[in-house]
Amino acid sequence: MSGAFDWHGGRLDDACAQFGGTREEWLDLSTGINPCPWPVPGDLAPDWHALPDPSALVRLEGVAAQYFGVDPSLCCAVPGSEIGLRLIAAILGLPGRYIEPTYRTHAAMFAEAHSVEAPRADDPANALVIANPNNPDGRVTPPAMLREWLALEEGAGGWLIVDEAFVDTMPHLSIAAQVDPARQLIVLRSFGKFFGLAGVRLGFAIAPPDVISALRNLLGDWPFSGAALAIGERAYADSAWIDAARTALTARAVQFDRILSHHGMEPQGASPLFRLVRAENAGALFDRLARHRILTRPYADRPDWLRFGVPADEAQMQRVARALGDG
Secondary structure (H helix, E strand, O other): OOHHHOOOOOOHHHHHHHHOOOHHHOEEOOOOOOOOOOOOOOOOOOOOOOOOOHHHHHHHHHHHHHHHOOOHHHEEEEOOHHHHHHHHHHHHOOOEEEOOOOOOHHHHOOOOEEEOOOOOOOOOOOEEEEEOOOOOOOOOOOHHHHHHHHHHHHHOOOEEEEEOOOHHHOHHHOOHHHOOOOOOEEEEEEOHHHHOOHHHOOEEEEOOHHHHHHHHHHHOOOOOOHHHHHHHHHHHOOHHHHHHHHHHHHHHHHHHHHHHHHOOOOOEOOOOOEEEEEOOOHHHHHHHHHHOOEEOEEOOOOOOEEEEEOOOOHHHHHHHHHHHHOO
C-alpha cells in the first residue's frame, strides 16, 4: 500500500500521480462527504464586492441554532469544525484525552494528549473529546453514556467535547441540546459532510457563553466569505432537502452493504456516509480498486482496515462491484 495515502482522504492528485488517469476518471470514495450535495440555488448570488455584513452571520447562526435545537446565544459559526476544535483546545488550556480510534485532529489539537478507553471518576481535570458517531469505525456512543461521562468530567473540573460532524443523519444521537451556561460541555457540528459542500469550510461550536465569547475574539470580524454565510443560511432552512437526504443516504448505505457483503466483506459502522471493512488483504484491495480508478481510505497503522464512502448512485455502485469482482 502506498505511503502516499497514509493520511486524510481526498488526495486525488496523489492518486493520479501514482496510479495514472485524470481527476475526472476517478471515483473518490476516500471521504465521508455526502456525494449528493445540497444544490446551491442559481438565485443565490452573494455580493463579492462588499465585506460580509455582521447581520448575515447573525442570521446564519440563528437558522443553524434552530436546526441544532439550541439557543442562538450558545452557537458560534467557525470556518470548519477542525479549526473550531483547535481553537477550543487553546481556549480551555487543559491536557486532552481522546478515545481511539478517531480523528488524528483529536490528538493533535492539544499541547498534551493521550488516549483512554473511557473517563474515570479519579481522572484529573482534562478535556475529553469524542466523536459521535465516530470516524473511521462508525461507533455510536449512546447519549445517556455521554451524559454520564459529562458528569465525571465536571466532577473533576474538566470538559467534555463531543464532535458531532457525522450526526446529521442520526439527529437523535445529538446532545447539543444539553449544552448550558452551567455545564462544561461543548459540541462541534460540521456543515460540509452532510450537506456535501466541504469546500464552503463551515462548522459550528455550541458552547457556554464564555467559550463563545473567547471564540469570537479569536475569529475576528470577518472569518467567513459572504458566499459561505448565504449558502449555510439557505441550506439549514431547507427542511425538505434535509429529510430527503437522510432517507436517501440510509437507503444507499443499505444497498452498498449488500454489495460489500456479497464480496466477502462485513461493513461496520452506523453512519450512512461511510463504511469500514476489516480484511487481511486490505492493502491489496486498496491497490486493486485504485487500478480501477476508485480511491478508498486505507490506514497505515491499521493495515487490515479500509474505509469506503458510500457511492452516489446505481452506476457508481456497480462500478465498485465490478472492481471488487476483478480479483
